[in-house]
Amino acid sequence: MIDHDDVRHVARLARLRLAPAEAERMTTELAKILDHIDKIGELDLTTVEPTAHVLAISDVLRPDRPLPCLSRDDALRNAPAVSGDCFRVPRIQS
Amino acid sequence: MTAGLDPLRLTAREARRLLIDGELAASELTKTYLDQIERVEGRVHAFIQVTADNAAKYATEIDQEAGATRGALAGLPTAIKDNMVTEGVTTTCGSRILGNYQPVYTATAVRRIWGDHIVMLGKANMDEFAMGSSTENSAFGATHNPWDLSTVPGGSSGGSAAAVAAGEALWALGSDTGGSVRQPAALCGVVGMKPTYGAVSRYGLIAFASSLDQIGPLTRTVYDCALLLRRIAAHDPCDSTSVALPGEIELPSAERLDGLRFGIPTEYVARGIEPGVMARFERTVALIEELGGTCVEISLPHTDYALPAYYIIAPAEASANLARFDGVRYGFRAPGADDLTEMYEATRGEGFGAEVKRRVMIGTYALSSGYYQAYYGQAQRVRTLVRRDFDTAFAQVDLIVSPTSPTVAFGLGTRTADPLSMYLSDICTIPVNLAGLPAISIPCGLAGHLPVGFQLMGPAFSENRLLSAAHALEGAIGFSSVPTFCDSRDAARAPGGPYGEAGREAVER
Numbered sequence: 064m065i066d067h068d069d070v071r072h073v074a075r076l077a078r079l080r081l082a083p084a085e086a087e088r089m090t091t092e093l094a095k096i097l098d099h100i101d102k103i104g105e106l107d108l109t110t111v112e113p114t115a116h117v118l119a120i121s122d123v124l125r126p127d128r129p130l131p132c133l134s135r136d137d138a139l140r141n142a143p144a145v146s147g148d149c150f151r152v153p154r155i156q157s
Numbered sequence: 158m159t160a161g162l163d164p165l166r167l168t169a170r171e172a173r174r175l176l177i178d179g180e181l182a183a184s185e186l187t188k189t190y191l192d193q194i195e196r197v198e199g200r201v202h203a204f205i206q207v208t209a210d211n212a213a214k215y216a217t218e219i220d221q222e223a224g225a226t227r228g229a230l231a232g233l234p235t236a237i238k239d240n241m242v243t244e245g246v247t248t249t250c251g252s253r254i255l256g257n258y259q260p261v262y263t264a265t266a267v268r269r270i271w272g273d274h275i276v277m278l279g280k281a282n283m284d285e286f287a288m289g290s291s292t293e294n295s296a297f298g299a300t301h302n303p304w305d306l307s308t309v310p311g312g313s314s315g316g317s318a319a320a321v322a323a324g325e326a327l328w329a330l331g332s333d334t335g336g337s338v339r340q341p342a343a344l345c346g347v348v349g350m351k352p353t354y355g356a357v358s359r360y361g362l363i364a365f366a367s368s369l370d371q372i373g374p375l376t377r378t379v380y381d382c383a384l385l386l387r388r389i390a391a392h393d394p395c396d397s398t399s400v401a402l403p404g405e406i407e408l409p410s411a412e413r414l415d416g417l418r419f420g421i422p423t424e425y426v427a428r429g430i431e432p433g434v435m436a437r438f439e440r441t442v443a444l445i446e447e448l449g450g451t452c453v454e455i456s457l458p459h460t461d462y463a464l465p466a467y468y469i470i471a472p473a474e475a476s477a478n479l480a481r482f483d484g485v486r487y488g489f490r491a492p493g494a495d496d497l498t499e500m501y502e503a504t505r506g507e508g509f510g511a512e513v514k515r516r517v518m519i520g521t522y523a524l525s526s527g528y529y530q531a532y533y534g535q536a537q538r539v540r541t542l543v544r545r546d547f548d549t550a551f552a553q554v555d556l557i558v559s560p561t562s563p564t565v566a567f568g569l570g571t572r573t574a575d576p577l578s579m580y581l582s583d584i585c586t587i588p589v590n591l592a593g594l595p596a597i598s599i600p601c602g603l604a605g606h607l608p609v610g611f612q613l614m615g616p617a618f619s620e621n622r623l624l625s626a627a628h629a630l631e632g633a634i635g636f637s638s639v640p641t642f643c644d645s646r647d648a649a650r651a652p653g654g655p656y657g658e659a660g661r662e663a664v665e666r
Contacts, residue, residue: 066602070518077476077521078483078498080506093518100465100519103535106542111433113537114544116368116398117593117617119354123397137261141487150485156495 065093160398162186164193164324164637169381172327177224183232187216187276190234193324194278200642203320205239205249205297207279216276228274230388231428233550236326238317239280240287240363241267246277247251250363251285251313254508264361264391265396266330266372273388278326282316284509287337288481289313290488290582293573294512301346301569303640304586305608307625308566311582318345319373322640328376328385332507335467335642336363336561339598340374343561346600346638348382348627349375353617354593355400357386366474367398369590372520377630379599383408383518386620404578407621415448416627419556421452424460425585429506431564433604440609441601444633445558450626455633457546457553463588466539468580469523469532469603470591476520482508515576522562531637544592551616556626559585561598561610587615597627600636606643608636 070090074081081089135148142153162181167189175181191209198204212234214537219232236455237243242251243261261544263271284294292300292315300309303323310319314331317343321329331338331462335582342349357372363369374385381659387406393399419444426435442452484490484504492499523532550557563584572579589596594617601611611630615623 064182069522073518073522073525075518076525078338078480078501078505079509081514082501082506085511086632089515092515092576093341093522096468096519096580097513097522099507099580100468100532102461102465103469103539104531106535106539106545107403108535108538108542113534114540115537117544118248118400119519120398120400122253129366129543138486140256140261143488144483144492145186152485153494154499 065090065097159200164189166374167327168328168377169384170378172233173230183216183276184213186232187212187234187278190278190324190326197303197642198325200301201303201319201323201325202225202300203282203300203323203325204236204279204521204625205251205282205295205316205317206247207492208277209248209279210281211303212276212278215334218608219274219276222274228272230270230384232273233275234278234327236281236320236328236329237267237276238280238314238331239575240283240332241330242361242363243267243277243280243647246280247279248363249297249372251283252509252513253296254482254504256296256489258487260593262361263394265301265358267361269389269391270385281314281329281331282311283318285513286363287334288453288475288516289513290324290340290579291567291572292316292341294510296430296510298379301547302566303642304346306642306644307565307568307646308607309344309569311340311344311562311566313337314375315341319344321345321347321375321377321606323642327370328374328381330389332370332372333590334369334581335590336469337414338375338489339560339586339596339612340583342598343600344566344608345635346608347375347377348379348384349373350382350597350621351384351589351595352390352471355594356390356402356595356618356620358391358399360393361394364478366471367470367478368474376419379409379624382597383624390437403618404621406624409624410627411625414440414445414448414626414630417450417556418554419445419450419452420455420550420557422457422460422550422557423454423560424457425559429563429584430560433603434560434562434564434609437602437604437609438611441630441634442471442558448629448633453554455550455557457550457588459545459546462539463543464580464584465593466536466543466645467591468588469536470519470540472516473523473533474520476517476524479513479517510575526552540591543588547588547592547594547616553635555615555622557614559586559612559614561585561612565604565607565609572585572665576603583613593617595620595623597623599627599631599634600635601634603638608638
């Protein structure tokens, strides 16, 4: 059963800030959803191959030929903060 | 409104004929829809953004174009779900985190029909990142079902479905990950189709669950559905999971179902289907037999495991896909963070709504160390069993049929407090996404004053068989009701009963 500490841990993994009330509600909701999902644990599937993808295609390749791509201006156009030709982010190390 | 044009009933087929024969100008046709948007959008809220000026201007340009150089769908007014990126037109995906996103390219499916000279009326409302079954999870407010404004249109393509039902668009594009085209089509009384996985390019479709997502049409008729699908279905080098269909999509004309075998999965109709929906379903099954088809009971024994498998696979893929929304390259960034991790967490915490956070949490949990095999690994094996169920069934029958949704449109706000109850809305639509199969929902009548959807599912790449059978059945059903824009909340307070005059009229029709 998922508890409050699990929710805190998973939220950290997902880089998701949850307000205290939100984390509490999330714990109750996830417990109920996971209880439903746990149903698949009933099946013995040791001999069943997994399906990652439904199409019978793999290793889709194309000739290694350069094609036009986004211009630097276009790539930067939606950035919340830009510095010269780069995305600008808050400091990475303290 | 242009004399004689009823946007609640006009089909793309007829509109196209009028345009080609010179009986109607593209500008008049677009004006008909912009006028209807003006009239009802305040109550329906099918759009996140209406691009009225561009639409009117473009329609006028089409009128000046010589007939021979006009595209195959020239002048047909179209709504596009707001998770398909459109260069020059803000694309939000129903999320605060992309509230001001200006795409720098256009989704292949949209680019194809722009190349056919369709007129885009605007970007349709949707559940945030297509996660939901009611369009109540949009950061920009819920869409209301034009059949009863107190009910949801379904979701996540609820804006696309409501726009077509309300005569605010001739037709629309949506996307279907677990039923997000078919369920809203059912709840809004229109046609909605999910093609075979890979038939339509996902390039420029903002990813929710990449192994399940598929773009599909929402239209008034099955013929229109084929007309739109044949233009968007194509192999695209920009999507390595796209494949060419074995043959071109044909425009359907069948009126009979002779020789076709239809399977009714006992697991789908065993329980939980509302009596009103079940009655319409059974009536439609009887029509299949009247048209010369045969109906037999079949079993899809792992149906009960499809929903839990879906609610592991879809959130797991979503949690990976949504990692890109981090406040660095595009979208919203929370202000005031001191370091990068704090900025990520605050941006995502403030930028995502409650349902998106739930799915990201479920997905991250299912993929986390120590749980991966028990959840994601197990779910992928269940997926194999679901596929095998369909393979076995399609050795016995040509098509499988079921209700599209276990209920008619439910009341706004009635399921938002209980996420699991919302997830159960998709019980009849999810299995085909897991198996990558095509399926279509067509209106099969009313239960009370609300429409009921009938789903036909086929083997991979059986689009032509599906469209042909759906066309024959549509003709026999003869669904001709149109939405009344009633509000049973108002009517319940008024003398004259729960649905008021408008509702009674719909019931009697």
